[in-house]
Amino acid sequence: MIYLDNAATSFPKPEAVYRMLDHYLREVGANPGRSGHRRAVEAERLIGEARRALASLLGVSDPDRIIFGHNATDGLNIALKGFLRPGDHVVTSDLEHNSITRPLTGLEKKGWITVSRIASRAGFIEPAEVRSALGPQTRLVAVTHGSNVFGTIQPIGEIAEVAHAGGARILVDAAQTAGVAPLDIEAMGLDMVAFTGHKSLLGPMGTGGLALLPGVDPEPWREGGTGTDSSNPLHPRNYPAKLEGGTPNAAGIAALAEGARYVARRTPEAVRRHEVSLAALLRELVAGDERFTLHGGGDPSRELGIVSFTVRGYSPNEFAAALDEAYDIAVRPGLHCAPGAHRSLGTWPDGTVRVSTGPFTTEEEIRDAVRAMREIAAAAA
Numbered sequence: 496m497i498y499l500d501n502a503a504t505s506f507p508k509p510e511a512v513y514r515m516l517d518h519y520l521r522e523v524g525a526n527p528g529r530s531g532h533r534r535a536v537e538a539e540r541l542i543g544e545a546r547r548a549l550a551s552l553l554g555v556s557d558p559d560r561i562i563f564g565h566n567a568t569d570g571l572n573i574a575l576k577g578f579l580r581p582g583d584h585v586v587t588s589d590l591e592h593n594s595i596t597r598p599l600t601g602l603e604k605k606g607w608i609t610v611s612r613i614a615s616r617a618g619f620i621e622p623a624e625v626r627s628a629l630g631p632q633t634r635l636v637a638v639t640h641g642s643n644v645f646g647t648i649q650p651i652g653e654i655a656e657v658a659h660a661g662g663a664r665i666l667v668d669a670a671q672t673a674g675v676a677p678l679d680i681e682a683m684g685l686d687m688v689a690f691t692g693h694k695s696l697l698g699p700m701g702t703g704g705l706a707l708l709p710g711v712d713p714e715p716w717r718e719g720g721t722g723t724d725s726s727n728p729l730h731p732r733n734y735p736a737k738l739e740g741g742t743p744n745a746a747g748i749a750a751l752a753e754g755a756r757y758v759a760r761r762t763p764e765a766v767r768r769h770e771v772s773l774a775a776l777l778r779e780l781v782a783g784d785e786r787f788t789l790h791g792g793g794d795p796s797r798e799l800g801i802v803s804f805t806v807r808g809y810s811p812n813e814f815a816a817a818l819d820e821a822y823d824i825a826v827r828p829g830l831h832c833a834p835g836a837h838r839s840l841g842t843w844p845d846g847t848v849r850v851s852t853g854p855f856t857t858e859e860e861i862r863d864a865v866r867a868m869r870e871i872a873a874a875a876a
Contacts, residue, residue: 497824497860501770502643502671502801502831502851504693504700511753512698519746527745528722538745545752546735549696552755552763553688554679555706559734562705563743567670568594570689570705573738574666575599575637577713578687584609584632586663588620589835590642590649594689595668596835599637615839618645618791622653629661636663640678640688641671644836644849645791646774646801648676652683659684664711670694670703671799674758675767686711695766697758697854698751701744707734717741761854770800770852773861777802777850780865786872790840790847800852803840806868808875811848822867826850 498506519541525534527542546558555561564570575598579585585599585608602608611628613620620638629636636658641648651667658665664686672678673688674695680688685708692702707713718730719740731737758766775795781787781804790803806814811828818824830837830846837843850864 497822497864499850499852499856499860499864500825500827501853501856502694502799502849503827505695505697505853507855508697508699509754509757511757512750515750515753516699516746519749523745523749526722526742529720529742538749541749541752542743542745545748545755548752548755548759549690549706552696552759553673553690553706554681554683556681557709560707560709562707562735562738563702563748564704564739565701565744566693566703567668567689567691568703570691570703571595571637571666571668572598573705573716574687574689574713575602575635576716577738578664578666578711579608579635581607582632583607583634584611584630586611586613586625586628586633586636586658588613588615588638589839590615590618590620590639590645591637591833591835592639592643592668592670593832593834594670595637595639612835615836618642618647618836618839619797620649620654622650622657625654626657626661629657629663633661633663635666637666637668639668639671641669641676641799642791642833642836643671643801644803644831644833644840644847646799646803646851647791648672648797648799651685655684655686671801674755675763675770675799677764680706681708684708687713692747692751692754695758695763696751697754699747702747702751705738713738715740766854767799769854770856771795771798773852773856773858774798774800774802774850776858776861777865780862781868784869784872786875787868790842800856802850803842803847804850805842805845805847806872806875808872811846814848814871817871818864818867821871822864824864824867
């Protein structure tokens with residue numbers, strides 16, 4: 496098998512991730528913070544270690560400002576539905592994943608907020624366009640850090656400065672970048688950053704959440720049991736419990752810590768260089784072949800290891816299915832949950848075929864994949 500779908504979820508994981516999942520489920524097993532016995536205490540310790548590992552990697556000084564949830568989608572919903580108030584104005588872009596687009600559209604349709612959607616240029620959000628979209632009611636700028644279609648890394652620090660100068664906060668979707676692109680949340684002034692555990696942080700699915708700067712204080716979106724202050728009929732106000740109602744995915748979070756430690760040892764920048772170099776190799780190998788049209792990309796210094804393309808004579812779904820069935824090569828076709836980006840790209844409504852490299856992808860796998868791509872493309876002639 497050749498796995499080239501890391502932008503959907505990374506595979507394989509570091510061995511330490513598998514070992515921790517097995518250890519937790521077999522040897523720990525308890526509900527963290529809900530009891531005083533040794534297994535529950537150990538569960539809580541492991542989650543605390545995970546907070547510290549993520550805080551260190553992402554540039555957050557207070558680990559209690561790392562809020563664990565199900566994924567980046569969960570983190571974005573916690574932020575959007577806990578921070579925005581009736582009458583607020585939000586600035587976003589056409590690059591966004593549905594995890595931003597759908598919650599904002601839903602709140603907009605209810606008449607609670609207004610939304611301005613700025614057009615990207617060649618896969619990038621221009622800070623000047625953000626500045627022009629700000630108004631007196633703008634309370635939030637909600638944008639992606641890395642496009643899951645183009646692979647472009649946005650100038651998120653500059654966008655944050657623009658938002659703050661206009662009196663707004665910034666919410667960043669770091670689903671594609673946490674663990675692989677430079678991300679120092681406090682140094683960059685990123686008020687709220689949603690992250691997922693199962694992509695470049697190399698943890699299991701069902702992990703992720705939200706990182707918050709001091710002074711940013713969303714209301715709870717999900718309320719319930721926390722294991723603390725149980726006599727209070729109101730949800731706790733202290734962090735992280737304020738935004739973490741319900742039993743957490745403790746096994747997944749403990750394993751996520753192992754993924755984060757792997758990334759920290761290797762360094763996100765080293766991982767990105769590896770992934771981008773392999774994406775560049777794929778581009779080089781198909782360049783000049785008129786059967787393939789490459790979409791976006793071209794500046795490795797501002798990109799992730801993502802290549803989107805279309806193939807003459809095939810829909811993206813047909814081509815991806817052929818790679819899977821005939822060669823056991825996994826890629827992602829379609830709109831990638833980001834229809835606005837494909838409208839911008841001119842690939843609506845069918846989308847593209849997306850190849851996304853990972854930390855364990857090899858040069859040999861890329862060369863084998865391109866040979867398979869050429870053979871399938873030749874069959875359409």
